[in-house]
Amino acid sequence: xxxxxxxxxxxxxxxxxxxxxxxxxxxxxxxxxxxxxxxxxxxxxxxxxxxxxxxxxxxxxxxxxxxxxxxxxxxxxxxxxxxxxxxxxxxxxxxxxxxxxxxxxxxxxxxxxxxxxxxxxxxxxxxxxxxxxxxxxxxxxxxxxxxxxxxxxxxxxxxxxxxxxxxxxxxxxxxxxxxxxxxxxxxxxxxx
Amino acid sequence: xxxxxxxxxxxxxxxxxxxxxxxxxxxxxxxxxxxxxxxxxxxxxxxxxxxxxxxxxxxxxxxxxxxxxxxxxxxxxxxxxxxxxxxxxxxxxxxxxxxxxxxxxxxxxxxxxxxxxxxxxxxxxxxxxxxxxxxxxxxxxxxxxxxxxxxxxxxxxxxxxxxxxxxxxxxxxxxxxxxxxxxxxxxxxxxxxxxxxxxxxxxxxxxxxxxxxxxxxxxxxxxxxxxxxxxxxxxxxxxxxxxxxxxxxxxxxxxxxxxxxxxxxxxxxxxxxxxxxxxxxxxxxxxx
Numbered sequence: 001x002x003x004x005x006x007x008x009x010x011x012x013x014x015x016x017x018x019x020x021x022x023x024x025x026x027x028x029x030x031x032x033x034x035x036x037x038x039x040x041x042x043x044x045x046x047x048x049x050x051x052x053x054x055x056x057x058x059x060x061x062x063x064x065x066x067x068x069x070x071x072x073x074x075x076x077x078x079x080x081x082x083x084x085x086x087x088x089x090x091x092x093x094x095x096x097x098x099x100x101x102x103x104x105x106x107x108x109x110x111x112x113x114x115x116x117x118x119x120x121x122x123x124x125x126x127x128x129x130x131x132x133x134x135x136x137x138x139x140x141x142x143x144x145x146x147x148x149x150x151x152x153x154x155x156x157x158x159x160x161x162x163x164x165x166x167x168x169x170x171x172x173x174x175x176x177x178x179x180x181x182x183x184x185x186x187x188x189x190x191x192x
Numbered sequence: 193x194x195x196x197x198x199x200x201x202x203x204x205x206x207x208x209x210x211x212x213x214x215x216x217x218x219x220x221x222x223x224x225x226x227x228x229x230x231x232x233x234x235x236x237x238x239x240x241x242x243x244x245x246x247x248x249x250x251x252x253x254x255x256x257x258x259x260x261x262x263x264x265x266x267x268x269x270x271x272x273x274x275x276x277x278x279x280x281x282x283x284x285x286x287x288x289x290x291x292x293x294x295x296x297x298x299x300x301x302x303x304x305x306x307x308x309x310x311x312x313x314x315x316x317x318x319x320x321x322x323x324x325x326x327x328x329x330x331x332x333x334x335x336x337x338x339x340x341x342x343x344x345x346x347x348x349x350x351x352x353x354x355x356x357x358x359x360x361x362x363x364x365x366x367x368x369x370x371x372x373x374x375x376x377x378x379x380x381x382x383x384x385x386x387x388x389x390x391x392x393x394x395x396x397x398x399x400x401x402x403x404x405x406x407x408x409x410x411x412x413x414x415x416x417x418x419x420x421x422x423x424x425x426x427x428x429x430x431x432x433x434x435x436x437x438x439x440x441x442x443x444x445x446x447x448x449x450x451x452x453x454x455x456x457x458x459x460x461x462x463x464x465x466x467x468x469x470x471x472x473x474x475x476x477x478x479x480x
Contacts, residue, residue, distance in 0.1 A: 037254055047257060070238075
């Protein structure tokens with residue numbers, strides 16, 4: 001961690017170093033805003049999250065852990081967790097799918113015309129190993145995983161979105177994560 | 193039977209669900225407290241952060257609105273055009289290449305001027321004899337000397353940003369509270385040297401005391417070893433008339449919300465000084 005320039009910046013921000021604060025913002029805000037916006041689907045709310053994350057670093061409420069191999073990954077976790085908290089508070093209590101009095105099935109789910117994250121991944125080929133590892137996971141479990149990561153959905157929400165039993169979704173997510181771990185750890189020889 | 197916290201497999205799965213965000217509520221809080229106590233658990237979380245971070249990096253960076261930095265700078269009490277310390281352009285780096293660490297000059301881990309000042313003041317104040325007035329006077333006299341001893345400034349400049357600094361004693365004359373705020377900042381930092389217990393339903397409340405002994409409310413401040421509170425206006429306006437600062441206990445939720453006069457007793461009170469060089473007064477025409 002000590003050799004990572006971002007780690008030094010984060011430590012200096014906790015010491016109220018204004019120049020380090022600006023430098024950390026310039027170095028990471030674009031990436032962090034991207035994930036917050038993806039989870040919240042709301043630019044203004046995502047910028048609010050970013051503001052909270054940076055002020056928590058400045059005020060010493062978020063301190064970089066001793067074990068931190070990738071400071072940008074840690075910052076991403078902070079940002080994503082905060083965005084997920086905000087998203088979960090905003091979500092209506094109504095289920096995404098329900099049965100009306102006439103017995104008809106209704107759904108709040110609206111098709112998104114933009115490319116899905118896996119499509120973006122596959123299309124951009126920005127991280128060949130990740131795309132490969134995700135590609136090794138069966139389609140529905142992979143969908144469950146990307147819904148959890150990119151939209152911050154809970155197991156229950158994923159089950160409602162995919163119209164699958166909760167237990168099945170939990171098992172999919174668990175197996176997808178383990179498969180991803182195995183592939184990423186074992187695939188050092190793969191193209192990157 | 194093995195407890196879940198002793199099972200490597202269970203911990204790995206929990207770490208993955210924690211980083212993914214599917215661990216919720218009490219389970220998440222229990223896992224966070226375990227992570228704080230167990231380096232091996234923190235290691236697993238760090239591993240998962242690195243794995244799943246690749247998914248975040250698949251997203252193209254989004255340029256924040258230019259006003260966002262201005263908001264942050266204001267909140268942090270910094271000038272909006274604060275220069276950035278040179279950093280590696282992480283945001284502009286290719287998405288798949290975050291791991292290699294570019295060689296650069298390591299940033300020395302030194303405490304900032306304020307930390308050095310507070311540390312120095314803490315050491316100097318420790319043996320000061322009891323007596324609020326004595327402490328306040330010593331604090332007021334010592335502050336500029338401490339600055340010069342710790343940070344010999346260039347002529348016409350101080351290393352610490354222009355700031356208001358108060359050194360307050362507790363009711364029994366012990367070193368009590370150090371208060372600091374940048375001259376144009378909108379927050380105030382408070383370091384409690386002597387902890388105080390705040391009864392339920394009450395809050396610490398900061399006051400400005402001017403040369404005539406008149407009090408002006410600043411606002412409620414949290415209790416804690418090192419806390420920060422927002423100011424209603426820039427420090428230059430809030431503390432301009434301050435010769436002393438005082439802290440009382442006030443009721444939470446009382447009416448009016450901001451009390452007009454301080455409560456019964458000062459919890460902390462002491463001198464407040466402006467830590468910047470004031471240009472010497474111009475000689476009067478015809479003088480000398």
